[in-house]
Amino acid sequence: MQNRLFVIVILFFTVSGLFAQSEQNITVTFNNSSLKEAVLKVETLSNKKFYFNDAWLKGHFVTKTFENESLTKVLNGLFSNTNINYVFKDGNVILLNNTYVYTDLPTDYFNEAKPDEKVIDDNNSAPIFQEEYVSQQSVQKRKLVTIGKQERNTANKSYTLSGVFKNSKTDEPLQNLSISTVDRSKYAVTDSDGRFSIRLPSGLNKLETNLLGFEKIRQDVIMYGDGNLNISLQENTESLEEVVVKSKKDANVRDAVVGVTSIDIESIKTIPLVLGERDILKVATTLPGIKTAGEGSSGFNVRGGRADQNLILLDDAVLYNPSHFLGFFSAVNPFTTGSLEIYKASIPAEYGGRLSSVFDIETKSGDMEKFKGEGSVGPITANLAVEVPVVKEKASVIAGFRATYSDWILRSLDEEELKNSQASFYDGIIKYKHNIDNNNSIQGTFYLSKDRFSITSDSIFDYSNRLISLKYGHSFNEKSRAELILVNSQYKYGINYEADANADFDFGYELNEYQAKLNLTYKLSKKHKLSYGLSSKLYSIDPGNIDPIGINSDVLSKTVDREKGLESAVYLADLFEVSDKFLLDVGLRYSFYSALGPATQNVYEEGVPKSESSIIEVKEYGNNKSIKTYGGPEYRISARYLLGNDFSVKAGFNRTIQYLHLLSTNTTQSPTDIWKLSDLNIAPQRANQYSLGFFKNLSGKDVEFSIEGYYKTMNDLLDYKIGAQLILNDDLETELLQGEGKAYGVEFLVKKNSGRFNGYLGYSYSRSQIKLDSQIMQERVNNGEFFPANYDKPHDFSVVANYKLTKRFSFSGNFTYQTGRPITYPIGRYVFAGEEQVLYSDRNQFRIPDYYRLDLGVNIEGNHKLKKLAHSFVNISVYNVLGRNNPYSVFFVNDEGQIKAYKTSIFSVPVPTVTYNFKF
Numbered sequence: 031m032q033n034r035l036f037v038i039v040i041l042f043f044t045v046s047g048l049f050a051q052s053e054q055n056i057t058v059t060f061n062n063s064s065l066k067e068a069v070l071k072v073e074t075l076s077n078k079k080f081y082f083n084d085a086w087l088k089g090h091f092v093t094k095t096f097e098n099e100s101l102t103k104v105l106n107g108l109f110s111n112t113n114i115n116y117v118f119k120d121g122n123v124i125l126l127n128n129t130y131v132y133t134d135l136p137t138d139y140f141n142e143a144k145p146d147e148k149v150i151d152d153n154n155s156a157p158i159f160q161e162e163y164v165s166q167q168s169v170q171k172r173k174l175v176t177i178g179k180q181e182r183n184t185a186n187k188s189y190t191l192s193g194v195f196k197n198s199k200t201d202e203p204l205q206n207l208s209i210s211t212v213d214r215s216k217y218a219v220t221d222s223d224g225r226f227s228i229r230l231p232s233g234l235n236k237l238e239t240n241l242l243g244f245e246k247i248r249q250d251v252i253m254y255g256d257g258n259l260n261i262s263l264q265e266n267t268e269s270l271e272e273v274v275v276k277s278k279k280d281a282n283v284r285d286a287v288v289g290v291t292s293i294d295i296e297s298i299k300t301i302p303l304v305l306g307e308r309d310i311l312k313v314a315t316t317l318p319g320i321k322t323a324g325e326g327s328s329g330f331n332v333r334g335g336r337a338d339q340n341l342i343l344l345d346d347a348v349l350y351n352p353s354h355f356l357g358f359f360s361a362v363n364p365f366t367t368g369s370l371e372i373y374k375a376s377i378p379a380e381y382g383g384r385l386s387s388v389f390d391i392e393t394k395s396g397d398m399e400k401f402k403g404e405g406s407v408g409p410i411t412a413n414l415a416v417e418v419p420v421v422k423e424k425a426s427v428i429a430g431f432r433a434t435y436s437d438w439i440l441r442s443l444d445e446e447e448l449k450n451s452q453a454s455f456y457d458g459i460i461k462y463k464h465n466i467d468n469n470n471s472i473q474g475t476f477y478l479s480k481d482r483f484s485i486t487s488d489s490i491f492d493y494s495n496r497l498i499s500l501k502y503g504h505s506f507n508e509k510s511r512a513e514l515i516l517v518n519s520q521y522k523y524g525i526n527y528e529a530d531a532n533a534d535f536d537f538g539y540e541l542n543e544y545q546a547k548l549n550l551t552y553k554l555s556k557k558h559k560l561s562y563g564l565s566s567k568l569y570s571i572d573p574g575n576i577d578p579i580g581i582n583s584d585v586l587s588k589t590v591d592r593e594k595g596l597e598s599a600v601y602l603a604d605l606f607e608v609s610d611k612f613l614l615d616v617g618l619r620y621s622f623y624s625a626l627g628p629a630t631q632n633v634y635e636e637g638v639p640k641s642e643s644s645i646i647e648v649k650e651y652g653n654n655k656s657i658k659t660y661g662g663p664e665y666r667i668s669a670r671y672l673l674g675n676d677f678s679v680k681a682g683f684n685r686t687i688q689y690l691h692l693l694s695t696n697t698t699q700s701p702t703d704i705w706k707l708s709d710l711n712i713a714p715q716r717a718n719q720y721s722l723g724f725f726k727n728l729s730g731k732d733v734e735f736s737i738e739g740y741y742k743t744m745n746d747l748l749d750y751k752i753g754a755q756l757i758l759n760d761d762l763e764t765e766l767l768q769g770e771g772k773a774y775g776v777e778f779l780v781k782k783n784s785g786r787f788n789g790y791l792g793y794s795y796s797r798s799q800i801k802l803d804s805q806i807m808q809e810r811v812n813n814g815e816f817f818p819a820n821y822d823k824p825h826d827f828s829v830v831a832n833y834k835l836t837k838r839f840s841f842s843g844n845f846t847y848q849t850g851r852p853i854t855y856p857i858g859r860y861v862f863a864g865e866e867q868v869l870y871s872d873r874n875q876f877r878i879p880d881y882y883r884l885d886l887g888v889n890i891e892g893n894h895k896l897k898k899l900a901h902s903f904v905n906i907s908v909y910n911v912l913g914r915n916n917p918y919s920v921f922f923v924n925d926e927g928q929i930k931a932y933k934t935s936i937f938s939v940p941v942p943t944v945t946y947n948f949k950f
Contacts, residue, residue, distance in 0.1 A: 735781075
């Protein structure tokens with residue numbers, strides 16, 4: 031108590047001295063005057079002596095007018111945009127650099143703390159610095175930085191520190207760098223542009239950074255207000271023990287999105303797959319909610335959706351057929367791929383045009399410092415990717431090429447039928463990136479893939495993808511950024527048949543897509559981050575043309591009219607931090623589609639099956655004339671609530687619209703399927719998905735748990751009539767049916783990300799059903815009741831595990847179990863017109879046997895010497911170790927009056943593989 035009375039006496043005399051003077055009103059005008067000139071002018075007009083350091087006033091200029099104002103108001107106006115405070119003392123004015131002198135005491139200053147209470151520092155209740163904190167890596171201390179201006183009301187508040195981390199050598203942004211207080215109570219992670227934002231208490235804060243390969247620093251920051259701090263870090267070449275860095279620690283718990291899967295590109299190299307081919311998309315199918323119709327199948331079924339309901343993007347361009355070898359291999363080069371994000375729900379508002387999912391694949395940027403490469407040689411393929419600096423620290427190129435030598439293998443076999451067959455593919459990609467300056471960058475990607483195969487000696491099939499993508503990025507300031515994207519996607523296939531001179535033909539099909547897209551982001555405040563933009567996409571489809579080969583062919587030339595459609599959209603989304611626990615991601619996308627001419631469209635009589643005889647009118651549309659328009663809002667809502675630091679619950683709702691349809695009479699997606707645009711007779715598909723999930727991490731053990739449930743409804747799904755003719759059909763709508771669907775399920779995943787033993791276990795129970803009901807009997811399937819889709823597999827269980835025995839030797843395994851897919855079986859016979867016929871069950875009422883498979887692998891790394899021409903890695907694996915004869919399909923034939931069932935299998939014996947990988 032005596033100490034406090036002493037403080038009061040001192041303050042009394044100090045305050046008396048501070049305010050024992052009278053102020054004289056001042057009239058003065060400053061026009062872009064330096065702050066020092068303005069202070070000296072006021073010093074003259076006020077007849078007071080000013081004390082200050084010249085360096086504090088440098089770089090500040092004043093343009094203001096004061097009319098008969100008090101000295102206090104004049105000084106407040108001069109220093110309003112600076113860190114300068116002031117105090118009156120004995121008739122003089124003392125300027126202070128970001129220091130505030132209190133002239134009174136807090137109202138509760140004399141309230142004594144109770145004996146059992148702890149008196150804490152209001153400016154920063156957390157420990158400022160823990161000397162006992164020891165890091166194995168040396169820490170560089172940086173000079174103290176003051177953010178904001180200290181004022182009377184700055185105490186007991188918190189402020190936002192934002193900024194950008196960059197590589198001091200290349201000036202490139204540093205992604206996934208963590209910045210935190212030394213006690214880890216506050217932390218943030220930089221995004222792809224190196225930007226961060228962290229909320230800190232008023233006063234002194236001690237921060238530290240962590241990013242593998244870069245120096246670790248400690249930065250002292252005094253926070254008196256919101257502000258920016260940009261930091262450049264040097265690359266760290268210090269030798270370290272093995273370090274495991276998680277780039278997005280707790281992101282699965284803390285992000286608002288639900289139903290999102292990230293594939294670690296580096297970790298998939300040890301997972302044993304067929305013929306040793308590293309395949310990021312095949313690995314995705316081992317995760318809950320992502321399936322295929324069968325082994326070696328093309329396309330993916332995500333949460334009960336069809337194969338055409340997935341938007342597969344490679345550097346923002348659509349990849350229409352993502353597979354080689356009829357579905358055995360992915361068409362995406364793993365050595366040039368940087369990241370893969372799969373959105374099964376919570377699809378961002380910037381994406382549209384598909385109902386079920388988005389596979390966002392991004393090619394990594396080439397190294398801007400040195401030449402490097404990576405490659406592999408396997409049983410049937412070879413792969414090579416190189417990274418080349420073009421302009422040091424500014425621009426680079428990454429290029430990858432992969433090809434198969436299976437044709438050479440087939441020709442070397444003794445089996446005559448195999449010797450005359452063909453099966454080959456290749457793909458190539460090249461990406462150029464240029465950082466023009468700190469605010470501008472440009473990148474371009476070109477991709478081409480081609481498959482060619484001949485199962486019989488008389489037919490040759492080929493299909494190809496071609497993508498071109500250009501992206502220009504510009505940062506307006508710390509808060510606002512924009513991206514302009516231009517892309518072109520092309521998919522085409524052909525069939526060349528030469529066996530019977532009277533029926534030889536050449537068939538071709540082609541789809542082109544052109545898109546322009548503008549994406550913008552704006553950090554409105556510490557609680558709101560906006561993303562918005564617009565896009566427009568033009569579809570052009572040549573549904574097919576056929577020409578005779580040779581003068582003896584009786585095939586007539588035919589070309590189906592081209593289809594065109596324009597799909598446009600605008601979107602707005604807000605990532606809203608409602609509180610520390612509650613995060614809301616709300617988006618609205620409005621899409622608009624118009625089918626365009628030139629075209630001929632049929633109008634059919636109501637209440638009767640669509641056929642040539644029910645056409646009541648034929649409408650003609652000129653070039654680019656609108657045939658039919660569709661559109662509507664697409665809602666994207668997701669929320670996260672933290673139940674603890676490592677435990678959260680998330681919920682989401684998605685509404686999506688799809689204007690493009692894939693038509694197929696096969697069980698799975700085929701290279702010869704055709705895409706069909708919505709038009710006068712075919713409405714777009716629509717879906718609503720509701721999802722709920724719980725996410726939990728085990729602290730300190732790097733183990734993730736999640737359980738998610740979903741329910742999805744779909745309308746206007748396209749199906750086909752029995753015996754439908756889909757190719758070269760001018761009146762395709764007469765072969766099609768439109769109905770509704772529903773899908774629901776529960777997904778469970780436990781994942782261990784690091785340690786000697788790591789991997790994941792996933793299980794899902796899901797159902798996918800279709801309903802084709804109509805008042806017209808001929809357009810009704812299974813009496814108009816829901817029935818299982820071709821890819822409906824209720825139980826799906828997968829285990830992927832790795833065990834690292836030493837630094838050079840590890841083991842890996844992969845086990846999969848799935849319920850057999852639905853099938854239609856014959857259930858009886860009957861006689862019609864004197865001939866015995868087969869009676870089939872309702873569609874998809876039976877199932878083929880369940881599927882299970884075990885794969886094992888051994889991984890051997892070369893020695894880890896730094897000075898080597900190349901570092902090698904050998905994978906020895908066995909696919910289908912148990913030799914399980916898993917049925918791919920079951921079909922029935924009439925053999926001399928008896929109905930016999932046969933099943934086909936893809937790999938019915940163990941398949942050993944040795945693959946050699948290298949880096950240089």
